[in-house]
Amino acid sequence: MDETGDFMIISTSNGIVLSNTNLEQNTTTSDITSLLLKQVSSVNFDVSKLLVGDVFQGLITDVRKNEVTIQINGQNLNAHLEESINLNIGQNISFKVQNNDGKQISIKPMPSINNGNEVFAKVLSQAGVPITERNIEMVKTMMSEQMAVDKKSIMEMVKQISKYPDQEPATIIQMSKLTIPITQENICQFENYKNFEHKIDQTMNQVVDEFIPVLSEAWKDGSRQPDELLRMQFEIIEVFQEQEGNKGETQLLKEIFTAKEIKSFTEQLRGLGFLPEVLEEVKSGNISSNDTLDLIKQTLGKLETYNFPEGALKKLFSGKEFKVLLKNHIENNWFIRPEELLKEKKIEDMYKQLYRQIDKMEEIVDNLTKGEQSLSKNLTSIKTNMDFMNQVNQFMNYVQIPLKMLNQKAHSDLYVFTNKKKLSQKEGKLSALLHLDMEAMGPLDIYIQLENNKVDTQFFVEDTISFDLIIKNTYLLTSRLEAKGYECTVEMKERKKTVDFVEDFLKHEQQGNKIQRYSFDVRA
Template sequence: MINNNVSQSNINMGKAADSQPINSQSKLSSSVPPSPVSKSSYPLNNTIGLEKGQIIQGEVVDLRSNEVSVKLEDGRILTGKLEDGNHLAIGENVTFQVEEVSLKSLSLKILSESQAVLKDTTIDKALEAAGFSKNNKNRGIVKSLLNQQMPIDKNTIGLLIKQSIAFKDTPIDTLVFMNKYHIPVTKENIDSLKSLSNSEQNILNHIAELTNEIPNLLEELSNRSYGEIITKGNELLNIILQNSSLNDFMENKEITLTSFDTFSASGVSSVNRDLPPLSLDSVYLNNTILSSNERLELTRFLEADPSAKSLFSEKLLEGIIDGTANMKEVAELLKEAFPSGSFQDNNNLMRDKIQSSIQHVLSAFEALQNNDPVNLINEYLTDADRIHLLQNLDGFSLPEEVNDQIQSGNISTNELLKWIQNKLSTTPESSIRRLFSSKEYKTLMKEELISKWTLTPNSLTKEGIVDDYYENLAKQLTDIKGFISSSFQGSQENLQGQAGHLQDNISFMNQINEFFTYFQLPIKLKEQVANSKLFVYTRKKERRTAEEGISVLLHLDMEHLGPLDIHVDLHNKNLVSRFYINDNDTSNLISSNMPLLEAALERKGYSLNAEVLIREKDMNIVEEFTKQEENTSFVPRYNFDIRA
């Protein structure tokens, strides 16, 4: 079968990334005789008029590695990519099926004579029975219906002919796919299906447009009356912040971020999801982590231990005793003092108690770290920006400690917006107008929306996270559309339309997921937000386990690596992965780092066999869907009544 994606630049992960490519011609010369005919003696490769799925016959005039040159009856020489052609001989007449075709490339698949005759006969009989002409377009429609295991009766063929005329730029495979899964064939749905494959029309791009535009609503609000500024500003913040209020935050200020209700023996807590996410810099080592006696014993030990006493200041030790020490600082110093996780103490009982306390602190800190990033404002606001923000917040009467956190940048976006919301009703009009028109406040709003509307790699490990993500996103989009409609009376139709487009995409994806597991996930990485698409190669009603074998396709749009397609086959604990990328530089980079991935998977009990390949075409999601339905080695037999 043809490999539509692999070029001669493929790099096998079994070889060194910088190894020299094998000379395929010299390797081939021992098993395949030299071509008796030079390609230059024939007309140049001409693919005009060829269509995907078309059957062609011709004489093999050249074989080179994974390419074959075929002379057709009209004298044309077609050169296309071909796998499993080792058994072919120059001079042999062979029947091929066109797998992929463009002005620049051609991919072929060998078709046995019986297959070719049976398929051609079936197609022609279907058209004859239905009373339609046997032109290439109609043959293509019937072939696509056969491949996707659809009826080839008169009504179905006639419907597809009409739709192909109405939507002449839409591939036949797409129209057949939509009919098969009862997706209404409309321009909107065709565009939505196309957007699933088009990296320029993904959910992330819609999110980027909205997060850029929604904060600009503040500019218009700043020109409203004082009462309306407060009312509408508060309403917009409610939509963006969604959950916990500042009152919840104030009540839990001492605990912060996570409520450690019950610790297991390993020190991992149950997390109170209702609390607002705060900075790790605001988490204190208090009674929720260690009791007062445990903190006192730990302090005495740290004062006496030679590895620790030089690291822990007197002030920090006092903070551990009274429960005001910074959790992050204590945990990092403990890891520095005891990198092996153990220490010497003659009193075995005391040693075990201290070791248990240290492990408790480190486990609790690790549990906090594994939550979603806190989105500190120093990640996107410069020192100058934060000074300007403080000036614009001058009339908000924020606590001194909050002002200090703003200046240092060690406050989360979510926490700061809650403080601002809490102070809106008591802040002078001029201060609110100044803040709402400032670029720093718009940036806060934008970053909070991005945080809400993207996922992190860590968050993907949580059960049900994808359903929750889309449910929350859909709710916020509905709320935003309602807010715009009631507050701006037609002046923000473009923004409302953008929110509607994103809702339509989500709704269409939900419709697709009735049959297949496919979704887009905007992933927030350390230095960029990347669009990702995940497709599982099985219909939902045919769910498979790792023991039975699972195949998935993951697509990532990376800022520096470019588009990246990863095909993964999992059987038990064995992973076979193929990375499809755009160029050799990216290939070398991924290849050189592959041992890190192999080692990480090995620690989790998986073995990895990976290769990095050069992509020759972009992913077409409709093709990926229909691959599950095609069985080109079998053509069902149909009986036709010409009188019908």
């Protein structure tokens, strides 16, 4: 028998008994583990001294209805089962003492607490919490996260976990440790980030593809008055007009349409009475998508719908050309060109505008479709994703950047591995990781360290083609940084592991380590 403070472990070759003593407040993983690892060569105890609440494990040697004989370290314990359960001779099972009057011991089988789970059952028992597989998993996770497992901490965590019975305890425990507010929306986003399903640009693409047909179909089915539909159309155009602080470049019509499409679009506007000078500008293709939409709103807004030729509005707003124009304009609002990142607060302004635009889209979708399931879900997903990023940014710096580069869109994540307090105080090194997903090059990680005027960069790539392309152009990076007064070094490394948002980023500050996932061979 080994005693340490108030905690007693009785260990035998056939079973383990943990005495019913109190765990001190703030008992941690290391406290319990050190007790559990102590070796006991011989044990001599009286099984009749088992107390109510004790949890033990033993070998079943006899079963007669609700009476069972259990062997513990060569001694036989005769006990009464309070619950009927099919037990077989030879099973090694864990039990909890329900009553012991000195003459008879009543016990209750415990669910799956073998294989070293006895200590977790003991923690739950001391906290007065039911010993279930879910609660055992909760204690295990709390210990692995190096969290306190005193009674108060256990009770608070049980309360949190019980609110979300369909969620894994590990998710709620990790969020609690990271001080992320625990809501159903945040839980879903946290798991999305853990499972690499967090990319906001993918949901944005789905929304664009689903939203445009909703508007055009409303014109086709004739179930709404033209005045109502035109008002909604104007509201969408207005909310996607450039906002102050987020002015971006919009493409010219000749960059969006083919020559045949420009001709068709011009004729549709002619049918609505647009002025000849406007039609000439549209026909030339040298007018931007933003200006084109603005002209449509201004021209049509001056006239009553009954003044338009029959079917002219329907032909324009349900036509292929307007759908392409609106889609292009929405994407220009939502996806950022790399050169635009030089503008102060560009990303912040983009997300503020995105939130307003999603609100308006939700309003119109609910009006036209009464909540089309897939589209409504995706619109909500974008908002909750933004809300989650905002929560993370209360203590760390992270943002997704939907990028538009040449003829492709790309997903990117920017992780800053210096917490906000240290960043504001300008202490030590600034460490950051830029993750890019591109069609041609695949995933690319760029790890950056800045200290004073020295910039160290490491490029992590997956294939030789990307490696060769980057290495041939590193002089552009180094020369431009040198021109700004920085000393720059560039390393190329092999990328073998995907960035883990929780383990590699959120826990990074708590671990106090550099990016441990990068243990790769240097290729150059």
